[in-house]
Amino acid sequence: MSHEHLSPALRRIAPSGTTAMTDRATALREAGRDIISLSVGEPDFRTPDNVILAAKAALDGGKTKYTPVTGTMALKQAAALHFRRDLGIACRPEQVIVTAGGKQAIFEALAATVGEGDEVIVPSPWWVSYPQIVRFAGGKVVPLITHPQHGFRFEPSDLEALITPRTTWLLLNSPGNPTGAVYPRDMLLGIAHVLRRHPQVLVMSDDIYAPLNYTAEPHATLAALCPDLADRICTVSGVSKSHAMTGFRIGVATGPDWLIEAMGRLQSNGSGNPSSISQAGAVEAFEGPQDFLQDWRERFRARRDKVVQAVREIRGLSTPVPDGAFYCFIDAKPLMDRFDHDDNKLALHLLEHGVAVVAASAFGGRDGFRISFAADDAVLDEAMRRIAQALA
Numbered sequence: 545m546s547h548e549h550l551s552p553a554l555r556r557i558a559p560s561g562t563t564a565m566t567d568r569a570t571a572l573r574e575a576g577r578d579i580i581s582l583s584v585g586e587p588d589f590r591t592p593d594n595v596i597l598a599a600k601a602a603l604d605g606g607k608t609k610y611t612p613v614t615g616t617m618a619l620k621q622a623a624a625l626h627f628r629r630d631l632g633i634a635c636r637p638e639q640v641i642v643t644a645g646g647k648q649a650i651f652e653a654l655a656a657t658v659g660e661g662d663e664v665i666v667p668s669p670w671w672v673s674y675p676q677i678v679r680f681a682g683g684k685v686v687p688l689i690t691h692p693q694h695g696f697r698f699e700p701s702d703l704e705a706l707i708t709p710r711t712t713w714l715l716l717n718s719p720g721n722p723t724g725a726v727y728p729r730d731m732l733l734g735i736a737h738v739l740r741r742h743p744q745v746l747v748m749s750d751d752i753y754a755p756l757n758y759t760a761e762p763h764a765t766l767a768a769l770c771p772d773l774a775d776r777i778c779t780v781s782g783v784s785k786s787h788a789m790t791g792f793r794i795g796v797a798t799g800p801d802w803l804i805e806a807m808g809r810l811q812s813n814g815s816g817n818p819s820s821i822s823q824a825g826a827v828e829a830f831e832g833p834q835d836f837l838q839d840w841r842e843r844f845r846a847r848r849d850k851v852v853q854a855v856r857e858i859r860g861l862s863t864p865v866p867d868g869a870f871y872c873f874i875d876a877k878p879l880m881d882r883f884d885h886d887d888n889k890l891a892l893h894l895l896e897h898g899v900a901v902v903a904a905s906a907f908g909g910r911d912g913f914r915i916s917f918a919a920d921d922a923v924l925d926e927a928m929r930r931i932a933q934a935l936a
């Protein structure tokens with residue numbers, strides 16, 4: 545299948561599994577089929593009006609030209625405020641890079657540091673792009689397998705067993721996509737204990753879902769808990785998920801100066817600055833009112849409860865209760881005989897019945913699928929009815 549002109553790096557990666565399913569659902573819908581898409585990871589809520597107004601004002605005010613490659617000072621200051629206020633991470637605006645979505649920040653950090661044969665520990669099930677980016681960079685993905693009965697969280701000893709002198713990164717994502725796993729403070733302190741014994745290991749802390757935490761404990765993140773490790777932690781955040789701004793394409797990251805500089809070097813030769821208009825919107829997102837987040841969180845929590853209950857009522861399906869984000873990672877093992885033990889066939893079967901989901905194998909899992917519950921109640925009710933019918 546590979547074209548002779550494709551680079552070895554490109555040959556190592558596939559298109560994003562979630563995007564593929566979403567595109568397929570869109571094509572069927574355009575062909576007139578009634579398809580509910582629970583495959584995409586974005587809130588259904590409208591982008592807040594104050595953000596829209598700020599973006600319009602940027603357009604009207606002529607902010608339509610290049611900005612500094614790594615973001616405007618206004619947005620770096622707003623992001624530094626966000627890191628401090630919302631995540632407890634002390635950082636200077638100069639230690640922030642603004643990217644075209646959290647995805648670009650993760651791509652740049654890994655592409656700037658991972659060399660041929662370097663090992664990157666990735667807890668699985670994982671966000672689809674992590675292993676692809678590692679492979680693109682020439683690194684070796686070392687899966688750290690987690691299990692539903694442990695809420696898809698690993699223990700510090702599981703981590704330590706996989707660390708070698710070639711380990712360059714640990715990728716942490718809490719609240720996590722696709723499982724909704726949240727690492728509480730005590731577990732992070734245990735992980736930090738291991739990391740102190742292995743100074744060669746950098747940590748990516750992907751906190752993009754931080755406001756969507758349904759536990760009683762506030763969000764915990766490694767760089768805030770362990771300032772002694774902050775010089776090897778890259779914390780990624782943004783506005784895509786928290787502020788329903790996926791189309792704006794703005795992410796922010798903070799970390800040691802050398803890493804932020806390296807990411808900027810890549811960005812200056814790759815994409816250049818993120819959209820000037822989107823940056824103006826993101827300043828308002830971080831600096832404007834945040835009280836709506838509480839309301840959104842409650843609504844997501846109610847949807848989560850509804851979906852978990854509906855899943856558990858379907859014979860053959862099971863799931864732990866996701867503590868954060870807006871995904872439910874569903875096990876369908878008892879039903880897999882019907883689908884030749886291929887969860888892509890299961891996902892296609894559900895698509896035939898009008899619901900787009902993503903197979904667990906796209907996330908390094910197996911025998912199941914992920915749904916997003918970022919859809920309104922009536923849509924979720926109908927989707928769960930169709931899934932029940934398809935699997936009856």
Ligand SMILES: Cc1ncc(COP(=O)(O)O)c(C=O)c1O
Pocket residue numbers: 585644645646647648671717720721750752782783784785790794795
């Ligand atoms: C875990 C995780 N990290 C990062 C991203 C990237 O988000 P963005 O849309 O800001 O690039 C996503 C989006 O799906 C995600 O699920």
